[in-house]
Amino acid sequence: MKVDDSKNKQNLQELIDTRDFVEHISVDCVIFGFHHDILKVLLLKYHDLDLWYLPGGFVFNDEDLREAACRVLYERTHLSDIFLEQFHTFGRKNRTENNVHQILLKNKKIDVPPDHWIFQRFITVGYCSLIDFSLVDTFPNAFNETCAWFEVNKLPKMAFDHERIINCGLEHIRKNIDTQIVASNLLPEKFTMKELQTVYETVLDEKFRRNNFQRKILALNSLERLEKFFDGSANKAPYLYKFADKK
Amino acid sequence: MKVDDSKNKQNLQELIDTRDFVEHISVDCVIFGFHHDILKVLLLKYHDLDLWYLPGGFVFNDEDLREAACRVLYERTHLSDIFLEQFHTFGRKNRTENNVHQILLKNKKIDVPPDHWIFQRFITVGYCSLIDFSLVDTFPNAFNETCAWFEVNKLPKMAFDHERIINCGLEHIRKNIDTQIVASNLLPEKFTMKELQTVYETVLDEKFRRNNFQRKILALNSLERLEKFFDGSANKAPYLYKFADKK
Numbered sequence: 001m002k003v004d005d006s007k008n009k010q011n012l013q014e015l016i017d018t019r020d021f022v023e024h025i026s027v028d029c030v031i032f033g034f035h036h037d038i039l040k041v042l043l044l045k046y047h048d049l050d051l052w053y054l055p056g057g058f059v060f061n062d063e064d065l066r067e068a069a070c071r072v073l074y075e076r077t078h079l080s081d082i083f084l085e086q087f088h089t090f091g092r093k094n095r096t097e098n099n100v101h102q103i104l105l106k107n108k109k110i111d112v113p114p115d116h117w118i119f120q121r122f123i124t125v126g127y128c129s130l131i132d133f134s135l136v137d138t139f140p141n142a143f144n145e146t147c148a149w150f151e152v153n154k155l156p157k158m159a160f161d162h163e164r165i166i167n168c169g170l171e172h173i174r175k176n177i178d179t180q181i182v183a184s185n186l187l188p189e190k191f192t193m194k195e196l197q198t199v200y201e202t203v204l205d206e207k208f209r210r211n212n213f214q215r216k217i218l219a220l221n222s223l224e225r226l227e228k229f230f231d232g233s234a235n236k237a238p239y240l241y242k243f244a245d246k247k
Numbered sequence: 248m249k250v251d252d253s254k255n256k257q258n259l260q261e262l263i264d265t266r267d268f269v270e271h272i273s274v275d276c277v278i279f280g281f282h283h284d285i286l287k288v289l290l291l292k293y294h295d296l297d298l299w300y301l302p303g304g305f306v307f308n309d310e311d312l313r314e315a316a317c318r319v320l321y322e323r324t325h326l327s328d329i330f331l332e333q334f335h336t337f338g339r340k341n342r343t344e345n346n347v348h349q350i351l352l353k354n355k356k357i358d359v360p361p362d363h364w365i366f367q368r369f370i371t372v373g374y375c376s377l378i379d380f381s382l383v384d385t386f387p388n389a390f391n392e393t394c395a396w397f398e399v400n401k402l403p404k405m406a407f408d409h410e411r412i413i414n415c416g417l418e419h420i421r422k423n424i425d426t427q428i429v430a431s432n433l434l435p436e437k438f439t440m441k442e443l444q445t446v447y448e449t450v451l452d453e454k455f456r457r458n459n460f461q462r463k464i465l466a467l468n469s470l471e472r473l474e475k476f477f478d479g480s481a482n483k484a485p486y487l488y489k490f491a492d493k494k
Contacts, residue, residue, distance in 0.1 A: 024269050025338075025370055065338020065370060089336040089372050091272075091312025123272055123312060123372075125336050 009108045016105070016112055021058040023117045026124040027069045028056035028162070029084070030169030031077065033133025033149050034186050037202045040133055040149035041166055042076070046159070048107045051100065052150075053159040054166070056124065069127040076147065077136050083183035084129045087172035088165075091123040095161045128169040130184040130203070153205070174204055178220055182243050190226055190240040193217070256355045263352070263359055268305040270364045273371040274316045275303035275409070276331070277416030278324065280380025280396050281433050284449045287380055287396035288413055289323070290403070295354045298347065299397075300406040301413070303371065316374040323394065324383050330430035331376045334419035335412075338370040342408045375416040377431040377450070400452070421451055425467055429490045437473055437487040440464070 031042040043052040055076040059068040066086070074080050101119060105112050112118065138147035150156060152170060155163060173180050177200065181187075186199055197213050208216075217223065224244045228237040278289040290299040302323040306315040313333070321327050348366060352359050359365065385394035397403060399417060402410060420427050424447065428434070433446055444460050455463075464470065471491045475484040 022271050022368060022370070024271050059338070059370075061368065062340060064340050065336065068338075086336060089312065089333060091306070091315075091372070093309060093311050121269060121308065123269070123306075125338065125370075 009110065012105070012108055013110055016110060016116065016118065018058075020061045021117065022061055024120055024122055025059050025065075026056055026122045027059060027065065027072055028054040028090075028124050028126050028165055029069060029073050029076070030054060030087075030126060030128040030166055031073065032128065032130045032152070032170070032173060032203075033136065034130060034184075034199065034202060035132055035134040037198055039152050039202050039205070041152050041155070042133075042136075042138065043148060043150055043156070043158075044076070045146040045148070046100065046104060049100065049103065050157060051159045052156045052162075054162050055147075065125060069125070073127070073129070077131075077138060079131065079136060082129055082131060082185075083180075084127050085172070085176075087126050087128050088168050089123060089125045090161055090165060090168075092161065093121065095124075096120075096122045100159055124165070126165050126169060128172055130173055130180050130186065132184075132186055177203055178222065182222060190229075190242050192229060192238045192240060194238065196241065256357065259352070259355055260357055263357060263363065263365065265305075267308045268364065269308055271367055271369055272306050272312075273303055273369045274306060274312065274319055275301040275337075275371045275373050275412055276316060276320050276323070277301060277334075277373060277375040277413055278320065279375065279377045279399070279417070279420055279450075280383065281377060281431075281446065281449060282379055282381040284445055286399050286449050286452070288399050288402070289380075289383075289385065290395060290397055290405075291323070292393040292395070293347065293351060293406070296347065296350065297404060298406045299403045299409075301409045302394075312372060316372070320374075320376070324378075324385060326378065326383060329376055329378060329432075330427075331374050332419070332423075334373050334375050335415050336370060336372045337408055337412060337415075339408065340368065342371075343367075343369045347406055371412070373412050373416060375419055377420055377427050377433065379431075379433055424450055425469065429469060437476075437489050439476060439485045439487060441485065443488065 029042075033040045033042060042055060044055055045052050055072060057068065057072040057075070059065055063071070069084060069086070070080065073082075073084060133149050152166070155166065158166075181196075181199055181203070187195060193210075193214055196217065197208060197210070200213070200217075201207055222244055223241045226240040226242060229240045230237045276289075280287045280289060289302060291302055292299050302319060304315065304319040304322070306312055310318070316331060316333070317327065320329075320331060380396050399413070402413065405413075428443075428446055428450070434442060440457075440461055443464065444455060444457070447460070447464075448454055469491055470488045473487040473489060476487045477484045
């Protein structure tokens with residue numbers, strides 16, 4: 001999806017003119033999208049630059065940090081009411097020391113004084129989520145011309161420390177995979193053990209033996225076994241499950 | 248430990264005059280101290296106010312976020328080279344909306360303009376650590392007159408959202424207890440299963456049956472069994488263990 005250039009310049013000018021952001025703070029959302037057996041991450045591309053970055057934004061003075069993360073996510077995906085988790089804050093002193101913003105603004109012929117808040121040091125708070133990417137539309141913002149999903153192990157050239165943020169988010173999702181999968185609504189309400197195993201294998205990028213997986217998962221006591229699933233084929237009908245505490 | 252009043256006023260004036268902090272950002276350290284079967288947290292008390300708070304501070308422009316947390320911890324405890332982990336960032340819009348700083352400064356007769364950075368909104372990044380509190384001295388800073396250890400379930404009246412930060416830090420330590428205990432150097436290099444169980448029980452505030460605990464811990468594969476420990480008593484000699492991957 002593209003935004004036309006004059007609209008884009010106007011968006012950018014409005015952002016630059018905004019005076020009610022909390023300086024030095026940003027939020028970045030690492031949105032992992034799962035579908036079939038592929039795990040992707042949502043990225044944006046800068047105008048005129050071969051450089052991708054995470055959907056992120058600034059925090060308004062009258063807005064909680066978490067509200068800002070939800071707003072940013074909503075602006076890019078029109079998703080709300082999903083499980084969005086803060087995972088880490090990135091504060092290396094030189095993490096935003098580069099001229100990406102200067103180049104973007106210069107290309108658009110927008111004059112910004114060198115002491116403008118947008119050129120200052122930013123500390124960014126990372127939020128992550130795991131969603132079904134086939135159900136999501138994406139929407140670009142003032143800075144970017146393209147939104148796209150990338151496989152997590154085939155990332156394009158990333159701005160700032162965003163590759164590190166993605167890897168840290170991925171680590172968080174993997175470490176908390178049991179909670180994440182229950183909360184993510186990736187599966188239908190009733191699912192087979194095989195469907196669940198595919199989600200785990202895709203997120204963890206690891207294959208499991210069927211019996212081992214089943215034993216490990218049942219030991220978590222988070223599943224409720226339901227009726228068998230008959231699809232009319234000659235195969236043995238598998239049981240259906242649901243999450244015992246699924247919200 | 249107390250600091251005399253004129254020295255304190257001077258420290259406070261120096262802090263207020265500092266111009267090279269990153270505005271709107273602070274760090275707070277939740278330092279849990281374990282000794283025998285008690286879990287405590289390190290708190291500071293404000294001058295002239297019946298209000299306690301976490302050891303924290305601001306981030307210098309030329310300093311990584313993590314470096315700031317380590318520096319703050321060093322300033323308060325003279326500890327370095329310990330396992331200090333970032334666990335959450337607190338950014339509710341009204342979390343620092345109160346007049347604690349104003350009252351402190353007024354009491355010390357230090358004039359500060361109302362638009363000074365210290366009165367602005369702060370987002371704070373929480374770090375936590377688990378240490379042996381019997382091995383640590385504490386050192387007050389410009390704002391506080393007393394450092395003290397409090398049992399985690401007997402907290403005094405806390406400033407800002409610091410009680411929430413402590414509870415969130417405690418949750419983090421409990422959720423990651425296996426890693427935390429290996430990293431925390433709470434135990435001697437060689438220890439008995441009973442000593443290890445006491446640490447777990449104290450941190451988790453939960454009692455375990457000896458056999459269940461032993462089975463659960465050995466399943467983690469993080470322990471190496473060593474020789475038996477003979478103390479000359481008539482009791483059956485227990486095995487000693489060490490952490491297999493202890494750093």
